[in-house]
Every structure is written in C-alpha cells, then in structure tokens.
Amino acid sequence: MFRQLTRICRVGIVSEPTPCGRGPALDLLGPRLEDAVSRIFHGSLAIRQVDAGSCNGCELEIQALSNPYYAIERYGIHFVASPRHADLLLVTGPVSRHMQTALRLAYEAMPEPKRVLAVGHCGADGGEFGVSYASCGAVHRVIPVDGVIRGCPPSPAVLVQGILELIDPALLQVPAPDPDSDPPASREGL
Amino acid sequence: MNDPMPAESGSGLPLYVQPVPPDSGRPERSSRPLVRQFVVAPENWARLAGDAARASWRWSGIWAEDRSPVLELSLLLERAGQYSWVRTRIPLDALRLPSQTSAYPAADRMERRIHDLFGLVFSDHPDPRRWIRHQGWSGEDFPLRRMYPTAGRPERSTPPDADYPFVLAQGSGVCEIPVGPIHAGIIEPGHFRFQVVGETILRLEERLGYAHKGIEKIAEGRDPQGLVRLAGRVSGDSTVSHAWAACQAMEQAAGLPVPGRAQVLRALFAERERIANHLGDIGAICGDVGFAFGQSQFGRLREVFLRLNDELFGHRLLMDVITPGGVRCDLPADGASRLLEERARLRHELATLRPALADNTSLQDRWCGTGILPGEVARTLGVLGYVARASGVDHDLRRDAPYVPYDLLEIRVPVADAGDVAARVRIRQDEIDISLGLMADLLDILPDGPCQSAWLAPQPGAEGLGFVESWRGELWAYVRFGTDGLIARYHPRDPSVLNWSALEHLITGAIVPDFPVCNKSVNGSYAGHDL
Known part of the structure; x- marks a missing residue:
C-alpha cells in the first residue's frame, strides 16, 4: 500500500492541461466539451460504443480516452454498458453482415433523442474493407448517422474533437482564446 | 521452402508423404524458419495426422485454395523449430476428406471454417456444426470459391444467427447466460454462452465469426x-x-x-x-x-x-x-x-x-x-x-x-x-x-x-x-x-x-x-x- 501511495504522489496528475503530441490541443477542446456537455446534456453524456466489425484499432484508441492523460470522464462523458442508457452511439466499422442486425437492435434500443457517430475510415466509408459478401461497408448503410470521425484509427484527441463537433459544432468554431483575456478554465485541480 | 531436401528418413514424417524437390533456381538469401514441402494422397490425410501427432509434431494450421478443378489443402506442422508443409488435392466435384480433429483437437474450428468457406466436407468430424458462417450467406454458397462473386448475394438485411445449435445443459439449478455479440465494454463482438450453477461456470461455449468481413x-x-x-x-x-x-x-x-x-x-x-x-x-x-x-x-x-x-x-x-521491400520510415537522427x-x-x-x-x-x-x-x-x-x-x-x-x-x-x-x-x-x-x-x-x-x-x-x-x-x-x-x-x-x-x-x-x-x-x-x- 505504501508503494502505491508513493507512486501516486510521485506521478501526480498527468491529465493533460497542455497540448499533447500532434493533433488538436486538449487544453482548448476539453473545457469547450465540458461546457457543451453541461449545457446540452445537463452535465452527463452517456456513450455506448459498438464494434460492428472493426479491426480493433479504433477500440484501442477509444479505450485510451479513459486513460489518465485524456480522462474523458472529467468532461462529463462516460461509457455505458447498455444502449438503453446512451445518448450517443459510437460505432466502429465496417459493419459486417454478421453484426448488421445486432447494430440495428442496439440503435433501436436507444431512447430518443439519440445521436450516432461513425468512427474511423471504415465506419465512415467502409475503408480498406468496403462492401463485400461479408461487409455492409459504412455505418450509414445500416443505421442513420449524424457525424463521422475519420482516421485509421483516429487518435484520442481527434475523437474528443469529433464528439465536440457533433454535439455543438458552433463551439468548435470559437477562435482560440486571446492570451490577454481570461485563460480557459484550469483543469489542474480536477 | 527452398531448403535442400533431407533424406526421407530424416524428414520426421511417414514414408507415404512425398517430399517435393526444392526450387533450386533461387538461392536462400536470408535466414528464415526451415520449411520442407510434401504432398500426400487425400486418403492418407487422417492417417498422417495420427502419425504426426504420435511423433510430437505440433499442428499449426491449415488453409485451402480453389485451384479449379481441384481444391488444394495445405497443412503446416512444426517440430523443434522446423516446419513441414504438406499439401493434398481433392477434386472440386467430390469434396470429402477425413478429419484430423481426432488426432489434433486444434484442427476442429479450422476444418469447420474451411467447410463454411469452401464446401469441403470433413467426413468424420466430431462437430459438424457451421463455424464462421452465420446468416450472411447460405449453406449452399462458399465465398472463397473462385466462382462466388466478391459482392456475394446479400439480403437487404442479414438476419441474426438466432438458431445456432448451442450445446444444451440440463439439470437441477443449471441456467444459461448468453452474452454478446455486443459486450458491456469497449471490445470486439463475439458471443459467449455460459452454463452455470449459481456462480460456478460449468461450461462456456464461444460463438465467433461476428467480425468476419471477407x-x-x-x-x-x-x-x-x-x-x-x-x-x-x-x-x-x-x-x-x-x-x-x-x-x-x-x-x-x-x-x-x-x-x-x-x-x-x-x-x-x-x-x-x-x-x-x-x-x-x-x-x-x-x-x-x-x-x-x-x-x-x-x-x-x-x-x-x-x-x-x-x-x-x-x-x-x-x-x-512496413511496406513490401522494407519500411516506410527511417529512424530519425535523435x-x-x-x-x-x-x-x-x-x-x-x-x-x-x-x-x-x-x-x-x-x-x-x-x-x-x-x-x-x-x-x-x-x-x-x-x-x-x-x-x-x-x-x-x-x-x-x-x-x-x-x-x-x-x-x-x-x-x-x-x-x-x-x-x-x-x-x-x-x-x-x-x-x-x-x-x-x-x-x-x-x-x-x-x-x-x-x-x-x-x-x-x-x-x-x-x-x-x-x-x-x-x-x-x-x-x-x-x-x-x-x-x-x-x-x-x-x-x-x-x-x-x-x-x-x-x-x-x-x-x-x-x-x-x-x-x-x-x-x-x-x-x-x-x-x-x-x-
């Protein structure tokens, strides 16, 4: 136990307050996402993720959203086990024929209002797999889709950006805050 | 595969398995696992499995290819870091072959898969249920045959695989827990059928194939x-x-x-x-x-x-x-x-x-x-x-x-x-x-x-x-x-x-x-x- 406490203290909080690697800067996106979730979803956006036949690359990056760097729960976003609890369906594809009905049933089980995001090149347009005897291709060929997050796979920061873009496109357009004005809400305290 | 052919007695496989002379035109350029090629008559396919299992060969996999008018089946065995690649050919109009599953349980699902995709019947297979095929194509269609179109013959909506004959368990207090294909977490699709008494799992049956995309x-x-x-x-x-x-x-x-x-x-x-x-x-x-x-x-x-x-x-x-011929990016200076x-x-x-x-x-x-x-x-x-x-x-x-x-x-x-x-x-x-x-x-x-x-x-x-x-x-x-x-x-x-x-x-x-x-x-x- 002492080892764990020491490690926890030494590592501190790594959740990203600053731009990370390549891709969109989480320090700008995060507070906007939190704001949108707070206004539109009363502080809680429930996501049900469905793998409809992906290569599992997208799943690895969606899982990474929960690691301490992205810690997506701090913006009020959480992954739920049932589509009946979900506001948003996050679907990776291509949709295999063998998953076609399961995906449709999951979509139908969601309460209204509901949104659907197709993730990855495959979810967006079938990607490397396209349409074949075993693949329906893009997610929109099976259920209605409200937006896509491209990438193979999209990085966690791109996923955050894509979710924000879907729930409040206007917020994404807001220019980066002026350095002289108030800084974006600090995330350091969590 | 281009390695010098060993003496027959040294191949470790029975004599009814015929060695294939190596292609001498191309010298071995780089170090790679030693793979020796053989052919065997279809009637000896199951016998080979029994003999190879007794000689401690590990069953590594099989694959098939439609080489009309025959189906070519390849088996890969491994022992002590050396591979034997054994092929057999079956006429496409008489697709039957004895199963290797009784000698090698590892062959079970792979043989069922080959049946679903090529139509090859493994005559004495202990579990003849379909494996990779759900309802995406019919039991008379075999997608990896040459004449089957890549686009297939899809229905507008593929029905769920509701009538797969899972093994049943009966008895006092036994109940079933079906899980999937969509799981609770952020993971891939598959179905698990648990048979439990209280919390204890009596038996688990996996049903995969949901992510099959051809x-x-x-x-x-x-x-x-x-x-x-x-x-x-x-x-x-x-x-x-x-x-x-x-x-x-x-x-x-x-x-x-x-x-x-x-x-x-x-x-x-x-x-x-x-x-x-x-x-x-x-x-x-x-x-x-x-x-x-x-x-x-x-x-x-x-x-x-x-x-x-x-x-x-x-x-x-x-x-x-990684790209054919090398890699796409070099290590940066630092x-x-x-x-x-x-x-x-x-x-x-x-x-x-x-x-x-x-x-x-x-x-x-x-x-x-x-x-x-x-x-x-x-x-x-x-x-x-x-x-x-x-x-x-x-x-x-x-x-x-x-x-x-x-x-x-x-x-x-x-x-x-x-x-x-x-x-x-x-x-x-x-x-x-x-x-x-x-x-x-x-x-x-x-x-x-x-x-x-x-x-x-x-x-x-x-x-x-x-x-x-x-x-x-x-x-x-x-x-x-x-x-x-x-x-x-x-x-x-x-x-x-x-x-x-x-x-x-x-x-x-x-x-x-x-x-x-x-x-x-x-x-x-x-x-x-x-x-």
Whole structure:
C-alpha cells in the first residue's frame, strides 16, 4: 500500500492541461466539451460504443480516452454498458453482415433523442474493407448517422474533437482564446 | 521452402508423404524458419495426422485454395523449430476428406471454417456444426470459391444467427447466460454462452465469426501495397506483425532481398508492438479485478509509449510503417537516443510497479489459481505465445526458428508452470523487460543503408510463407501471386485462432465474475480470428 501511495504522489496528475503530441490541443477542446456537455446534456453524456466489425484499432484508441492523460470522464462523458442508457452511439466499422442486425437492435434500443457517430475510415466509408459478401461497408448503410470521425484509427484527441463537433459544432468554431483575456478554465485541480 | 531436401528418413514424417524437390533456381538469401514441402494422397490425410501427432509434431494450421478443378489443402506442422508443409488435392466435384480433429483437437474450428468457406466436407468430424458462417450467406454458397462473386448475394438485411445449435445443459439449478455479440465494454463482438450453477461456470461455449468481413476474398487481385495495407488491418493490435508476415511472404515469392536496416527496424517495431500491448493489457487485467491503481499506471505508461511511436514513426500503433521491400520510415537522427532514454525510464517505472502488484495480497488473491490452463491441455490445443508459456510450453519462434534479424540476437524466453492469470501476467511483465533489452540490442546492430528495396515482379504463381512471433505468439501468412503480379491467395493465421479454444477450458469451474479477467489475460483477437 505504501508503494502505491508513493507512486501516486510521485506521478501526480498527468491529465493533460497542455497540448499533447500532434493533433488538436486538449487544453482548448476539453473545457469547450465540458461546457457543451453541461449545457446540452445537463452535465452527463452517456456513450455506448459498438464494434460492428472493426479491426480493433479504433477500440484501442477509444479505450485510451479513459486513460489518465485524456480522462474523458472529467468532461462529463462516460461509457455505458447498455444502449438503453446512451445518448450517443459510437460505432466502429465496417459493419459486417454478421453484426448488421445486432447494430440495428442496439440503435433501436436507444431512447430518443439519440445521436450516432461513425468512427474511423471504415465506419465512415467502409475503408480498406468496403462492401463485400461479408461487409455492409459504412455505418450509414445500416443505421442513420449524424457525424463521422475519420482516421485509421483516429487518435484520442481527434475523437474528443469529433464528439465536440457533433454535439455543438458552433463551439468548435470559437477562435482560440486571446492570451490577454481570461485563460480557459484550469483543469489542474480536477 | 527452398531448403535442400533431407533424406526421407530424416524428414520426421511417414514414408507415404512425398517430399517435393526444392526450387533450386533461387538461392536462400536470408535466414528464415526451415520449411520442407510434401504432398500426400487425400486418403492418407487422417492417417498422417495420427502419425504426426504420435511423433510430437505440433499442428499449426491449415488453409485451402480453389485451384479449379481441384481444391488444394495445405497443412503446416512444426517440430523443434522446423516446419513441414504438406499439401493434398481433392477434386472440386467430390469434396470429402477425413478429419484430423481426432488426432489434433486444434484442427476442429479450422476444418469447420474451411467447410463454411469452401464446401469441403470433413467426413468424420466430431462437430459438424457451421463455424464462421452465420446468416450472411447460405449453406449452399462458399465465398472463397473462385466462382462466388466478391459482392456475394446479400439480403437487404442479414438476419441474426438466432438458431445456432448451442450445446444444451440440463439439470437441477443449471441456467444459461448468453452474452454478446455486443459486450458491456469497449471490445470486439463475439458471443459467449455460459452454463452455470449459481456462480460456478460449468461450461462456456464461444460463438465467433461476428467480425468476419471477407479479408481473404478481398485480398484477391490486390497489388503488394494493397495487400500489406489490408494485412495491417487484420487485427489492429497486431498491425506490425501481420504486415511483416505478409511482406515476408511476398518478398520470398518475389525473391526480393530486404535491406538490413529495414529488417532491424521491422523487428524494432514488432518489439514496440509487444511492449505497448502488454502494458495496456496488464492495466486492463488490473481494471478487471477493480484495481484502479494498476489500470491507471499501466494505461499511463502505454499512452506515453504510443506518443513516442507517433513522434518518431508517424503512427501511434505503427500502422503502415512496413511496406513490401522494407519500411516506410527511417529512424530519425535523435531516434536512438530517445528510444534508449524511454527504455531507461520505463524500466525504472516498471521496477517500482512490479512489486506494488506482486505484494498486493487482495490483487494476487484474484489472480492466483484463477483460470488455470494445464500444460497438457495447452499442448493438446496447440496454444501459442504467452498463454502457452505461462502453462509451461517453452516455445518462441524468435529463438526456435529465428528469422532475420533475430538470428543475430540472443532471445530469452520466460516460462512458468502455474498456467493461471497470475502466471500470464508475470510472463507478460518478463516479456516487456526482455523486449526493452532487445530494443537496445537492435539499435546496436542497426546497420546504415537504405530502408527499402524496389519491388520486383514475382514469377507467375510464386508463393511464400512469412513467419513472425507476434506479441500473441506464432503468426504466419501465406501468399500466392497470380499470373498478373497480383495476389491470387492470402491467408493470415493469427495466433488467436488457436488461443480462443484455451479460454473455454481454463474458465471451467471458475466463477462468472472472474470471466473478464480470464478473458483479458488470454486476450484473443476477434478480428484476427474471424477475418
């Protein structure tokens, strides 16, 4: 136990307050996402993720959203086990024929209002797999889709950006805050 | 496959198996596992399995190809780091063959798969139910036959596979728990049918095939670049290994030498893939027993690790870095020093985390004795990688059948006997440590020079087999070119194909709440299995 406490203290909080690697800067996106979730979803956006036949690359990056760097729960976003609890369906594809009905049933089980995001090149347009005897291709060929997050796979920061873009496109357009004005809400305290 | 033919008595296979003279036109250019080719008459197919099993050959996989007017079936056996590739041919109008499943239980699902995709009937198969086919095509259609159109004959809506005949259990207090194909977490699709009494699992039956998207069919007619892109998406977590195996096979078929620098960089990528996956999985295995500290710490280490992949090589998971003839990106000027710096940091972190896991009694209580896979069962099922090594099977291609550049390195292979979740975690921790060492060794032997050779058009009909010890275990790919320099057949064999059956065995007698941690400790790829 002492080892764990020491490690926890030494590592501190790594959740990203600053731009990370390549891709969109989480320090700008995060507070906007939190704001949108707070206004539109009363502080809680429930996501049900469905793998409809992906290569599992997208799943690895969606899982990474929960690691301490992205810690997506701090913006009020959480992954739920049932589509009946979900506001948003996050679907990776291509949709295999063998998953076609399961995906449709999951979509139908969601309460209204509901949104659907197709993730990855495959979810967006079938990607490397396209349409074949075993693949329906893009997610929109099976259920209605409200937006896509491209990438193979999209990085966690791109996923955050894509979710924000879907729930409040206007917020994404807001220019980066002026350095002289108030800084974006600090995330350091969590 | 171009190796000198040994004396018949030395082949280790019975005399009714005919050796194929090696193709002497092309000299062996690089070190790779020794593969000897044979043909056998169809009537001896089952007898061969019995004799080979008695002679301790390991069953590694089968694949088929429609070579109208015959179906060509290939079997790969391995013993002491040497492979035997045995083929047989069956007329397409009389597709029957005795099954090898009674001699090799590992053959069970692979034979059923070949039946679903090619229509070959394994006459005395103990379980003739369909496997990879759900309702996406009819029982009279066989998608991998040449005449079957790639687009298939799809219905507008594919019905669910509701009437699959699961094995039933009856008795006082026995009930069934159906789970999937959509699971509670962020994971791939598959169905598990548990039969339980109270919390205790009497039996688990897996039903896979949900992620089947016709990879083998859509590979046909691709050019080498197109194939390696597809191979990199057979299983996203093994993108380097599958791309490497496919490239090895294509390069072997074309007789294309790969620059030394590219060979070493490929191995560097493969070791990084191994470390990243083990880090993520150990974190998830902690998370599955509610140990949030471990999940956070290992998740953090994985993230830092992936970010360096992105910075140095342009992709977090290293997709598309391997290309036919070499690699697409060179190590940046400061790359070696940054990799060594990362290695030292990671070693230091793991040295403090490892005892934090080992000394945590409530954690070890959940891991030790959970999900035991006895060594004997692991051998019978032909299980691979860390799952096998945690059950006492001392096997690693990098050491036993070394391919370039591992022939230049000394590979330590960790083995444990307990076969439980704790042992699989321990093996994975050891493998991270060994791979970190190998990363430094690889940087030491990294030669200067180009990273890529220009593609060389292969002879019509040229074929190759590529072998990689992926992070999950032995992985190989078969490629045959057509007359036009395009792919005529591609079959990737992911280790998950053999490892999935281990889960059914090791979960028997465990409690339902231990299923997630047992599943994660094995971590089969649904995509890699379903293709």
